[in-house]
Amino acid sequence: MTKFYSFHGTVTMITDLIGQNGEGDGCKKLISVQNGMGTIVNFVVSPTTHFVDHVMVAVGDRVTGYYDGNAPALLIYPPQYQALVMVKDSPYQNVKVDYFNSQLESSDGQLRLNVSPYTQIVLTNGQPFTRNPANRDLIVIYGPSTQSIPAQTTPYRIIVLC
Template identity: 55%
Template sequence: MNFESFTGRVMEMNDFSVQMNNTGSGCYKMFTVADREGAVVNFVIEPGTYFVDHVLVKVGDIVTGYYDADAPTPFIYPPQYRAIVMAKEKSGQFVKVDHFNRQLVSSDGTLKLNLTRSTPILLENGQSFSGRPENRELVVVYSNTTRSMPAQTTPHKVIVLC
């Protein structure tokens, strides 16, 4: 996937219907998010959208939505993206969603992971991941980085997007 993100304040949260017969009623949401410059994005929240730390988001929260920039999207305004990951802003915590290669460097070359035996590597459902995290799409939660290029971090936890 080609992950892109958009950060802003949640302005509205509404039910979103995806089926004509309403069988999915209540299972899908639409978050309207506006950034500081006034740009607006609508995120479709599906039952499978991963929320970092399984937090509950409400109107007024600052969030970052991650989506696949290569996925087809309707040609409408404001843009509407299928949220793959949502992260609620938390002081001192950073989140990176990306493909990490064999050396655990992000696809954009800006972050390298230094994993230790105590770094939790989890599945989206919170269970331990028993495989290797290399060459996978990961959600990385961290705080400190080096000032090198790429920046290096020992993450607080890593979530594998299977």
């Protein structure tokens, strides 16, 4: 179970990440994100980073980067984290990345899923996931939700992070 932390803000810079020996093959990027209070976080984006809806991210875009809060991090400023999931803001959908238990409730107790026959459940490569999504790390894409605690929603799509 991954402990997902997130940081939301505006992309201020995207650069190629160059290795210690000066080699840079263009496969990794460093995306700098600044929030409304001026705090900056650098995300290392690799080919394994999942971009929801496979969107292209550019300077000026509003994004949320998710990273493993239990992973070791360099003690540098600005902080630098390995991005697991990147989400570009959209007015038409909400996204939650978290571990969902056997009741399909998020680990922070803020969201409960009511899966319908119309909910698309897929792997990160877009292929169908045919098992129960409970007790897994999920990317949940949803619209409206109740104002109860936990909020309840019928997701549009669930992406299973295997």
